[in-house]
Amino acid sequence: MNLIIPMISFIPNIVFALFLAFGIGYFIKNVKKLIRNIKLGREADITGNKGQRWKNMAMIALGQSKMVVRPIAGLMHIIVYVGFVIINIEVLEIIIDGLLGTHRIFAFLGGFYDFLIGSFEILAFLVIVAVLIFWVRRNVIRLKRFIKPEMEGWPKKDGNLILYIELVLMFLFLTMNATDLQLQQMGVEHYVEAGAFPISQFIAPLFEGMSQESLVLMERTAWWLHILGILFFLNYLYFSKHLHILLAFPNTFYGKLNPQGQFNNVEAVTNEVKLMMDPSADPFASTTEEDTEEPEKFGASDVMDLNWVQLLNAYTCTECGRCTSECPANQTGKKLSPRKIMMDTRDRLEEVGKNIDANKGAFQPDGKQLLDDYISREELWACTTCNACVEACPVSIDPLSIIMEMRRFLVMEQSAAPTELNNMMSNIENNGAPWPYNQMDRLNWVNE
């Protein structure tokens, strides 16, 4: 008997530790899968000024500089973002309390603790307001960019689920505080008087007259559901567009530094062109040495042909649709949607990842690819390469680079450009101009 009682009193701590270990462990497992999938991509050019990269990350991801281009959504987003980052300081206390069986272990901070809890509460309230506005924008006002064809089904549900989870977490946090406040005021042992409750003081009266047991039960339930909810949310990320809260940081770091108009140089082509243009080159010299190697594929028909930054882009996309709403092709009713390019890339990459999992770590051809099975040629040829999507993205995603790689595959591997473009290209080959004019007439304009 004497041994059992202390054991029983430790059960909550042990259960907590198990949940915590499982929650974090499963998350790490999925993060590893995520990294493995991203590494399926080709090498990416990540040279360039490191300082500029850190600056971009600080400004764009941490500082949300591109979010506020659209002021209403930007402001709401900053509230939710700051709210979540700061309220998560509270999670640290919850974890220590959970493991040690203490209650509000940081209470010794005194006035500073009051300030912290007080600001968490105000932020939680603001988050609730912002999340409700987000929900209204998606479901009542039905902003155009949230109801495009690619948003049907899971993406729409995913967007709403995230809002519901955030709402529930905030309510649990406030309920936990409200019941705690009530218990503090009743002078119940274990509930030290600590914290300021500018919001939950208005919820606390709802619990007046309740028995101490019921209050403790409510407080504990809210406390447990809150931390379990957070662990659930953490693990939900991998299965959701919500991964952006983490990946926005590496993604803005590895984002393009060159002017938007500068498209990458395809080195493999450079080598071949140099060989073709060099009269002294021995055309057989390089082929005999390397004829066992498969020639490099030009462009991309599947996710493995893209580089890893492009794959990171795909996982980072949170489907906000700012790219699509700025896209001239999409605005004029064409099928192209830069957001869909990113979603398709991610969905195909996930499919490839699952294939690898199911086949003991080696991808087995499944008769599918990114081109045609996900992204149609019609979408690819509708792009004007105007960079509006790149400019609009609040987290430095580059949908245009994927479109370009896929066009390169179509043209260089399949000779499958639209007929008019083939005519244009043969004009360039024959006359050095996209139109069928004689190169010797290049100066005629002077005397016309």
Added chain:
Amino acid sequence: MGEALVVKTMEEYMAEGKEPEILFWVGSAGSYDDRAKKISRAFVKILNKAKVDFAVLGPEESCTGDVAKRAGNEFLFQMQAMMNIEVLNGYGIKRIVTCDPHSFNTLKNEYPSLGGNYSVVHHTQFIKELMDTGRLSIEGQTYKDKRITFHDPCYLGRANSVFEAPREVLAKTNAKITEMKRHKKTALCCGAGGAQMFKEPETGDMDINVLRTQQALETSPDIIATGCPYCNTMMTDGIKAHEKEDSVKVLDVAELIASSGNL
């Protein structure tokens, strides 16, 4: 167009043992397209007036390959680029000016990795430079109080962050510059980029140039100014689609300056 333009080729400069101040990259549109040829002529008028020693490549110039690259044909692009670089480097060209933002972008950003390193400016930047250094000034008041809206070419503006030069140059005409709701970084494309100029658009419910001209017309302009031969074509067609060709003109910044200065 009246008086003769003074245009010398690099070959002629070489024969004289001289070096020009700058090379004017005319581009395929500027050389062959009837509308764009007028822009080339207007720009040369400005160069002549400012007494700039400039050269053109003439028959030695070939397509930059920009449009082939955007279409996905990296082979053709690099072939064109390497041929042009051979010519440019052969003449020891250091500085290039062009009226075409696509050539501007490719020469400036994409030629260096293939061995072509030049200082490249857009003609609106060069005109601004001529004005800033006092080599060119506008006396005429042709466009005083006219309403002009500037359409940012994607490859000049968003792609290379050149927003102010064309606007500062336009301001010198004493015209009233109005901005479209979507301008500078958020400007809408005219619809010609990415090789669209050379093909029919995909099925949709509107053409991009019609949408963009609609946005321009919302500022009730007398003139839509551009700095790109392709934008010019697209906006001109857009104006026709809106049946406004009698009341609204589409002009290049160079044309506006050339006609404003009574050149």
